[in-house]
Amino acid sequence: MTSDFSRRISGVQPSAIREIFKVLADPGVISLAAGSPSPETFPAAELAAVSSELFAQRAGAALQYGITEGYGPLREQTAARLRDKYRVGGPDDDLIITTGGQQGLDLTAKVLLNEGDTVLCEEPSFIGALNCLRATGARLVGVPADEGGMDMEALARALKSAVRPKLIYTIPTFQNPGGTTLSAPRREQMLALARQYNVLVAEDDPYFELRYTGQPVPALKSLDEEGRVIYLGSYSKTISPGLRLGFVCAHRDIVSKMIVAKQVSDVHTNLFFQMAVSLYLDRYDFDAHIAACRALYAGRLDRMYAHVNAWGDRVSCLRPEGGLFLWCRLPRGYDGAALCRLAGARKVAAVPGSAFAVREDEISPGFRLNFSLPTDEQITQGMILLTQALEELLETTKN
Amino acid sequence: MTSDFSRRISGVQPSAIREIFKVLADPGVISLAAGSPSPETFPAAELAAVSSELFAQRAGAALQYGITEGYGPLREQTAARLRDKYRVGGPDDDLIITTGGQQGLDLTAKVLLNEGDTVLCEEPSFIGALNCLRATGARLVGVPADEGGMDMEALARALKSAVRPKLIYTIPTFQNPGGTTLSAPRREQMLALARQYNVLVAEDDPYFELRYTGQPVPALKSLDEEGRVIYLGSYSKTISPGLRLGFVCAHRDIVSKMIVAKQVSDVHTNLFFQMAVSLYLDRYDFDAHIAACRALYAGRLDRMYAHVNAWGDRVSCLRPEGGLFLWCRLPRGYDGAALCRLAGARKVAAVPGSAFAVREDEISPGFRLNFSLPTDEQITQGMILLTQALEELLETTKN
Numbered sequence: 001m002t003s004d005f006s007r008r009i010s011g012v013q014p015s016a017i018r019e020i021f022k023v024l025a026d027p028g029v030i031s032l033a034a035g036s037p038s039p040e041t042f043p044a045a046e047l048a049a050v051s052s053e054l055f056a057q058r059a060g061a062a063l064q065y066g067i068t069e070g071y072g073p074l075r076e077q078t079a080a081r082l083r084d085k086y087r088v089g090g091p092d093d094d095l096i097i098t099t100g101g102q103q104g105l106d107l108t109a110k111v112l113l114n115e116g117d118t119v120l121c122e123e124p125s126f127i128g129a130l131n132c133l134r135a136t137g138a139r140l141v142g143v144p145a146d147e148g149g150m151d152m153e154a155l156a157r158a159l160k161s162a163v164r165p166k167l168i169y170t171i172p173t174f175q176n177p178g179g180t181t182l183s184a185p186r187r188e189q190m191l192a193l194a195r196q197y198n199v200l201v202a203e204d205d206p207y208f209e210l211r212y213t214g215q216p217v218p219a220l221k222s223l224d225e226e227g228r229v230i231y232l233g234s235y236s237k238t239i240s241p242g243l244r245l246g247f248v249c250a251h252r253d254i255v256s257k258m259i260v261a262k263q264v265s266d267v268h269t270n271l272f273f274q275m276a277v278s279l280y281l282d283r284y285d286f287d288a289h290i291a292a293c294r295a296l297y298a299g300r301l302d303r304m305y306a307h308v309n310a311w312g313d314r315v316s317c318l319r320p321e322g323g324l325f326l327w328c329r330l331p332r333g334y335d336g337a338a339l340c341r342l343a344g345a346r347k348v349a350a351v352p353g354s355a356f357a358v359r360e361d362e363i364s365p366g367f368r369l370n371f372s373l374p375t376d377e378q379i380t381q382g383m384i385l386l387t388q389a390l391e392e393l394l395e396t397t398k399n
Numbered sequence: 400m401t402s403d404f405s406r407r408i409s410g411v412q413p414s415a416i417r418e419i420f421k422v423l424a425d426p427g428v429i430s431l432a433a434g435s436p437s438p439e440t441f442p443a444a445e446l447a448a449v450s451s452e453l454f455a456q457r458a459g460a461a462l463q464y465g466i467t468e469g470y471g472p473l474r475e476q477t478a479a480r481l482r483d484k485y486r487v488g489g490p491d492d493d494l495i496i497t498t499g500g501q502q503g504l505d506l507t508a509k510v511l512l513n514e515g516d517t518v519l520c521e522e523p524s525f526i527g528a529l530n531c532l533r534a535t536g537a538r539l540v541g542v543p544a545d546e547g548g549m550d551m552e553a554l555a556r557a558l559k560s561a562v563r564p565k566l567i568y569t570i571p572t573f574q575n576p577g578g579t580t581l582s583a584p585r586r587e588q589m590l591a592l593a594r595q596y597n598v599l600v601a602e603d604d605p606y607f608e609l610r611y612t613g614q615p616v617p618a619l620k621s622l623d624e625e626g627r628v629i630y631l632g633s634y635s636k637t638i639s640p641g642l643r644l645g646f647v648c649a650h651r652d653i654v655s656k657m658i659v660a661k662q663v664s665d666v667h668t669n670l671f672f673q674m675a676v677s678l679y680l681d682r683y684d685f686d687a688h689i690a691a692c693r694a695l696y697a698g699r700l701d702r703m704y705a706h707v708n709a710w711g712d713r714v715s716c717l718r719p720e721g722g723l724f725l726w727c728r729l730p731r732g733y734d735g736a737a738l739c740r741l742a743g744a745r746k747v748a749a750v751p752g753s754a755f756a757v758r759e760d761e762i763s764p765g766f767r768l769n770f771s772l773p774t775d776e777q778i779t780q781g782m783i784l785l786t787q788a789l790e791e792l793l794e795t796t797k798n
Binding site for chain 2: 005006007008009012034035036039042044045047048051052055056059060061062063064065066098099100102103106110111112113114115128131132135236240241242243244257260261263264265266267268269270271272273
């Protein structure tokens with residue numbers, strides 16, 4: 001094989017998260033490194049019941065080709081829930097079902113970005129999104145965030161100096177990895193800046209149903225009167241990630257282009273489970289299911305945060321109001337990756353902050369902990385071992 | 400919304416096939432326009448049984464995130480079948496599970512093509528593939544084909560004059576829409592030309608299991624000693640298209656890049672049905688199932704071809720040895736789209752040849768008929784109506 005790969009794909013480095021897989025391959029390792037929901041939350045019995053029914057009554061349709069924009073009833077149910085509960089989606093908007101939330105961003109990139117366009121995003125941010133944007137040949141510019149989310153003055157400066165700015169990519173609610181939520185006033189400011197610089201906003205919102213404390217903040221899309229916000233959602237964290245069911249709500253002109261892009265990407269999303277989830281939403285109490293997920297995760301967050309709290313001032317960590325992650329920062333000069341290596345030696349996995357860096361060679365004092373997947377026992381045991389690793393790092397490494 | 404779309408997506412026109420959907424929306428219409436397998440062939444009872452088992456015993460794993468390259472046992476079963484039955488895949492090759500065969504081509508395009516690279520393909524060819532390549536910003540160059548498949552002298556000339564040639568995209572076996580199979584000597588010539596001009600070959604082979612008559616021709620990939628052929632396969636035509644399960648067998652360096660590209664596209668393919676199909680292949684006789692599909696489709700091809708044969712010299716149509724389609728050509732000067740419009744008025748749908756043209760504005764005397772989806776009765780009735788439309792066209796339109 002003597003041919004070259006495309007520039008776009010050559011720009012994507014194997015993720016730093018891959019190193020973690022080596023640690024995770026050991027079945028004795030406690031993983032605080034995942035981004036996965038707990039299998040206890042999967043509505044398996046309910047999906048089994050509706051799947052049986054589909055096989056018995058509608059197998060011919062459920063196993064056949066479907067239309068690219070998605071199964072009609074599921075599109076309508078999803079759009080109705082977004083509109084009625086979150087005021088997301090207006091008369092000019094449309095909704096497309098995607099193969100997981102990730103494909104929503106991939107389609108966004110495909111229909112909007114030319115090589116060399118600039119995308120602005122929180123620094124740090126979700127590695128899977130950053131790599132998706134890199135694979136389009138986009139230039140990424142990281143904008144710092146504090147406990148109120150992305151810094152709007154820094155965003156204004158970044159927009160002003162950006163080369164061909166095209167898109168703001170943001171996880172405004174329970175950001176990954178930061179755990180922060182963009183405040184309501186900053187949401188208005190972000191939309192005003194988007195208007196001023198004529199850029200679009202991709203609002204990645206996979207955790208919106210998973211708030212444990214505090215007051216809901218309106219979705220950017222619910223404040224958008226110009227069709228400027230592309231809302232990316234997913235059933236991965238509330239039903240099942242293995243099914244790969246996501247959705248995009250955006251202006252119909254954008255969704256219309258996304259349908260063309262999806263047609264050539266994978267024709268349509270697995271139809272059987274689009275139909276199964278549609279039946280599930282119809283037959284069962286989805287809000288009660290989500291309330292049970294919230295209760296489970298809120299307890300796990302409490303349990304994990306108690307350990308982090310006991311670390312005192314040595315590690316800074318904002319307590320998030322929702323989502324799946326704690327974002328911790330070591331004192332200045334310490335390397336999160338060094339802590340993760342020491343933790344790995346003690347059979348606990350965490351993700352070094354460098355995995356979320358917009359500049360990939362950056363050393364980060366941060367590390368990310370996940371509290372949704374480990375059981376209560378794993379959280380307790382894992383945090384004891386992680387605390388030992390932390391003490392080892394702080395004692396043996398001089399700042 | 401005031402932003403521009405990407406150049407890549409702007410280059411993709413809504414497919415001519417979309418017009419057919421208007422005709423198909425009428426439930427009284429007989430469709431000879433599909434590319435779908437018959438729902439009678441879906442192994443619904445078997446998939447129901449293995450799905451029940453998965454829900455009962457392994458729901459936690461089947462509904463959770465999976466790895467990007469695909470479910471291990473399904474990868475092994477697929478690779479073993481390709482290797483043992485078709486000599487496809489060697490020690491330097493690897494296999495990735497894709498979200499349908501379409502994603503295999505999309506990943507090929509993502510990892511190989513830069514904007515402006517040239518891809519050479521049969522003229523006419525599968526619209527979904529052509530649009531996928533256009534969406535990467537590739538230049539398409541069509542190469543004429545005859546009953547022995549792509550013309551190798553024309554391919555040599557096209558390669559010689561192409562700007563940055565990078566890839567030959569071919570459906571060598573039961574081509575869509577042409578129905579032709581590239582002869583064994585031409586397969587060797589194609590590989591020699593690929594070597595001479597240092598291009599890769601994407602061998603799109605969704606119909607390889609569906610041969611009804613004649614002798615098998617070796618897959619290009621089975622003749623490939625340099626890792627130059629990317630083999631694109633699918634379970635859509637043999638198990639179910641709605642599940643979106645395809646695969647790519649290629650040199651491990653290429654597959655390794657495809658894994659990076661798939662990670663950012665949709666993370667992984669629906670895991671539940673990767674596991675279900677793996678169980679299905681394990682428990683049931685897949686070869687017997689395929690033999691039953693072949694018997695069904697061979698009968699339908701016979702039935703449809705008898706009508707075409709009765710048209711005599713007025714329409715040229717090669718009888719294919721496999722696949723799902725008949726490709727018919729009207730006398731010189733007649734427009735296949737005109738016939739399809741007359742057929743639509745009589746409530747029969749067929750696809751005009753222009754839908755498969757590499758140059759999108761081209762008028763084509765061709766039209767494509769599908770014999771896998773319509774029942775025997777629909778074939779008979781549909782072909783009677785189509786024959787009336789044909790006679791109307793030939794009588795009223797003077798050449």
